[in-house]
Amino acid sequence: MTDLPQTMFAAILKHNGYSGTATGPAIENAADWLEGAEVPTPEPGPGQVLIRLRAASVNPSDLHFIKGEYGQPRVKGSPAGFEGCGDVVAAGKGAEALQGQRVAFVAAGSGAWAEYVVTQMQMCIPLRPDISDDDGAAQIVNPMTAMAMVDMAKADGDAFVVSAATSQLGKLMCSLGRDLGLKPIALVRRAETAEMLKDLGAAEVLVTTDEGIVAKFADLSAQLKPRVFLDAVTDQLSEQLFCAMPNRARWISYGKLSTEAPSLTQTGQLIFMGKRIEGFWLTSWMMSTPPADQMRVVAEVQARFADGRWKTDVSEHLTLRNLVPNLADALKKSDGKVIITP
Numbered sequence: 310m311t312d313l314p315q316t317m318f319a320a321i322l323k324h325n326g327y328s329g330t331a332t333g334p335a336i337e338n339a340a341d342w343l344e345g346a347e348v349p350t351p352e353p354g355p356g357q358v359l360i361r362l363r364a365a366s367v368n369p370s371d372l373h374f375i376k377g378e379y380g381q382p383r384v385k386g387s388p389a390g391f392e393g394c395g396d397v398v399a400a401g402k403g404a405e406a407l408q409g410q411r412v413a414f415v416a417a418g419s420g421a422w423a424e425y426v427v428t429q430m431q432m433c434i435p436l437r438p439d440i441s442d443d444d445g446a447a448q449i450v451n452p453m454t455a456m457a458m459v460d461m462a463k464a465d466g467d468a469f470v471v472s473a474a475t476s477q478l479g480k481l482m483c484s485l486g487r488d489l490g491l492k493p494i495a496l497v498r499r500a501e502t503a504e505m506l507k508d509l510g511a512a513e514v515l516v517t518t519d520e521g522i523v524a525k526f527a528d529l530s531a532q533l534k535p536r537v538f539l540d541a542v543t544d545q546l547s548e549q550l551f552c553a554m555p556n557r558a559r560w561i562s563y564g565k566l567s568t569e570a571p572s573l574t575q576t577g578q579l580i581f582m583g584k585r586i587e588g589f590w591l592t593s594w595m596m597s598t599p600p601a602d603q604m605r606v607v608a609e610v611q612a613r614f615a616d617g618r619w620k621t622d623v624s625e626h627l628t629l630r631n632l633v634p635n636l637a638d639a640l641k642k643s644d645g646k647v648i649i650t651p
């Protein structure tokens with residue numbers, strides 16, 4: 310660590326713990342939650358690595374987290390950010406094998422929105438040279454989730470439903486579904502995105518703001534019989550669509566883009582139709598899936614990015630130093646990820 314700086318620039322959390330609110334991932338001003346600061350460069354412990362950041366992504370989970378609305382508490386003064394890519398510049402005992410490698414990582418020691426990041430070596434994936442830093446910065450959270458969830462859908466029939474299909478994850482799932490011979494039914498809230506999703510692989514696109522959306526969905530559902538609903542919105546419309554799905558359907562909530570808390574209006578759906586409501590969290594999937602299976606998923610993810618079947622749409626690049634004043638405006642663009650560079 311002698312040739313590394315003692316301090317680094319980072320976007321750090323302004324608050325501790327949970328907020329007790331449920332306001333969704335939208336932010337008006339990042340300065341409500343974050344500030345730019347010079348902080349001590351973290352040091353890797355046993356089994357950990359220190360990564361010099363190349364690029365980090367901004368995911369909805371980061372926004373839920375900085376607002377104190379995610380599944381883990383904030384620590385005031387720590388850098389924010391869950392995911393990125395960079396070069397391993399120091400390694401703790403047992404992690405020396407990663408020294409010098411360019412890796413994609415999930416931050417599990419200190420946050421990714423910083424010049425240097427500490428994480429467990431198990432949270433790092435060495436990157437193929439043909440993967441760009443932008444793709445490397447969004448290589449784990451959404452792609453692994455897409456692979457895991459489409460796998461679940463595939464085990465349950467031909468057609469499956471994807472909400473917020475214009476999200477990065479939604480697009481990955483539509484194209485993966487098509488490649489696997491499945492029929493993704495994409496739900497979007499902006500009609501103008503329908504053609505783009507069809508080109509990507511959606512078999513059908515329904516616009517959730519259309520009048521008669523529930524009836525339209527019910528007709529399609531009777532025809533294609535989707536049994537899995539991969540839902541990032543989880544609002545009352547989701548519940549209505551779930552009720553319109555065939556027997557044995559599964560509503561798998563994996564995101565909370567809407568702030569509306571849905572009510573269950575027809576318990577008979579669960580009792581008599583054998584339907585289920587479930588959750589999916591990548592963290593739990595990683596803890597319960599054998600390493601060999603995860604490695605197969607990682608290899609397929611990298612292959613898909615390397616040959617262009619998948620790509621990360623980037624709406625804006627921000628540097629760490631101009632992140633806090635500009636993040637809220639950058640997030641208003643609906644067409645891709647905000648990527649942070651040092």
Ligand SMILES: NC(=O)c1ccc[n+]([C@@H]2O[C@H](COP(=O)([O-])OP(=O)(O)OC[C@H]3O[C@@H](n4cnc5c(N)ncnc54)[C@H](OP(=O)(O)O)[C@@H]3O)[C@@H](O)[C@H]2O)c1
Nearest residue numbers: 369454473475476477478541563564566567589590591643
């Ligand atoms: N459970 C897990 O393990 C896991 C893992 C990864 C991601 N996720 C979740 O997956 C979701 C998508 O993540 P991402 O990174 O792909 O997102 P993203 O690329 O940032 O896209 C989010 C998109 O969702 C749409 N949207 C936002 N609010 C909405 C609302 N209230 N109703 C309908 N659509 C809305 C917007 O597109 P338009 O403006 O075009 O509508 C927005 O661009 C998030 O909820 C995230 O938390 C969960």
